[in-house]
Amino acid sequence: MVSWFRRARERLDAPRLKPRNDQRAMERVDLHELSPKLPAYLAQAAYLQLTFFETLGHVVASAPTTEAKIALARVADRALDKHEALVAEIVRRGDDPAKAMEPFRAGVDEFQRVTRGNDWYENLVTCYVTAGFLDDFFVLLGAGYTGEAATRSVAVFRRPSGSEDLVALIQAGIDANPRLGSRLAMWGRRLVGDTMLVARSALVFGANHDTDEARIEPVFTELIAAHTRRMDALGLTA
Amino acid sequence: MVSWFRRARERLDAPRLKPRNDQRAMERVDLHELSPKLPAYLAQAAYLQLTFFETLGHVVASAPTTEAKIALARVADRALDKHEALVAEIVRRGDDPAKAMEPFRAGVDEFQRVTRGNDWYENLVTCYVTAGFLDDFFVLLGAGYTGEAATRSVAVFRRPSGSEDLVALIQAGIDANPRLGSRLAMWGRRLVGDTMLVARSALVFGANHDTDEARIEPVFTELIAAHTRRMDALGLTA
Numbered sequence: 448m449v450s451w452f453r454r455a456r457e458r459l460d461a462p463r464l465k466p467r468n469d470q471r472a473m474e475r476v477d478l479h480e481l482s483p484k485l486p487a488y489l490a491q492a493a494y495l496q497l498t499f500f501e502t503l504g505h506v507v508a509s510a511p512t513t514e515a516k517i518a519l520a521r522v523a524d525r526a527l528d529k530h531e532a533l534v535a536e537i538v539r540r541g542d543d544p545a546k547a548m549e550p551f552r553a554g555v556d557e558f559q560r561v562t563r564g565n566d567w568y569e570n571l572v573t574c575y576v577t578a579g580f581l582d583d584f585f586v587l588l589g590a591g592y593t594g595e596a597a598t599r600s601v602a603v604f605r606r607p608s609g610s611e612d613l614v615a616l617i618q619a620g621i622d623a624n625p626r627l628g629s630r631l632a633m634w635g636r637r638l639v640g641d642t643m644l645v646a647r648s649a650l651v652f653g654a655n656h657d658t659d660e661a662r663i664e665p666v667f668t669e670l671i672a673a674h675t676r677r678m679d680a681l682g683l684t685a
Numbered sequence: 686m687v688s689w690f691r692r693a694r695e696r697l698d699a700p701r702l703k704p705r706n707d708q709r710a711m712e713r714v715d716l717h718e719l720s721p722k723l724p725a726y727l728a729q730a731a732y733l734q735l736t737f738f739e740t741l742g743h744v745v746a747s748a749p750t751t752e753a754k755i756a757l758a759r760v761a762d763r764a765l766d767k768h769e770a771l772v773a774e775i776v777r778r779g780d781d782p783a784k785a786m787e788p789f790r791a792g793v794d795e796f797q798r799v800t801r802g803n804d805w806y807e808n809l810v811t812c813y814v815t816a817g818f819l820d821d822f823f824v825l826l827g828a829g830y831t832g833e834a835a836t837r838s839v840a841v842f843r844r845p846s847g848s849e850d851l852v853a854l855i856q857a858g859i860d861a862n863p864r865l866g867s868r869l870a871m872w873g874r875r876l877v878g879d880t881m882l883v884a885r886s887a888l889v890f891g892a893n894h895d896t897d898e899a900r901i902e903p904v905f906t907e908l909i910a911a912h913t914r915r916m917d918a919l920g921l922t923a
Contacts, residue, residue: 497745497758504742504761507735513790514783520735520768523742527762534755545752552751 479591481650490547493533498559499578500526506570522609532603558645568620569634575613576638584646632683717829719888728785730823731771736797737816738764744808760847770841796883806858807872813851814876822884870921
């Protein structure tokens, strides 16, 4: 396993979990000492869903066929519904959604900028890979909270995201032009690095950095395993 | 009243209705002999809602504040929900939504292109003016059909579109920069012409063109009156 985040200082010898094959396995990984406070969790996630929606809006507008537009509009609607459900949680807590999201705007906007593809297919892969990874990540992180708001929010990230529609469209493109596949595999590798960085930015590190790194590593191992399965579904190597 | 569509050939002396002040008045105007078949009505309207959503997605992505993004995402969600409700009607009839919408794509895409604003505020006005006008138009046109599908579809166009959020954002821009108001008033005038043309493209003309023109004129008089009230709500002259 490649550690994406290990500082050069020293090698840790933390125990590693092998990638497992089901989502419930992921939730046994313990992240909650690094979890941000619930309002920050809700706000960053809500703003991320908003940017997924924006990117999906762009792929709807630039879709080459009416059929693709209709399918992608459904996917966009799902991101928007997730965003609105998280905004509703923020409002329910008595917080102002815009103020709550503001601190995350610059970082997430930059993430959106660096994950913008060069063409329609790369943007489809961006929607599929980044939203898939971050939904998984927020499910994992959400396991660290107690209370109904957290339970409802985790349920939001578990909602279907329409990834099967994205897979079908990307797959059709690769079938028609096999050289597209290797380009999209490269793009997927690029995306996972940036996506891990934005996920990592949600975590709150304590005084003992090495302990925290050791705690994060198995979590990201699980998330990368899920990413690998996601690329497999496209017939691409992660 | 200016007739936007009158052919140069001759002047008609059809009776004119004066603009009335409530929506129910509009529905007394009779358009149904010019109404397209229900599948075409559903398909063109569904594709139009999809383009409203695309334009709203663009204004969300280019919004200057997080607060504006959140408000506009709600408006976009409403357009998307209308689109999906209309798609559901098409599917319920046993038709393929993409095939049904295809004949309208070129015309509506061109409409979207010519109504694209030069900046964020012009695009907000585009969302407000064109969707407002066309929702009114499809309510009117829908009165010409019988049956539950038509009743449900008319109810879709009557759903709130979030125009109060658009008005608040545009109004705030004009308050901060009064010169913006005159530019947006000009833009509104430009938009209404293009919007009337796309509405007119939905109608089916018979052999007696002059009779049809006479029938259309009061309808568009009502729609322009509603447009004028919409511009009034911004403090602008239509």
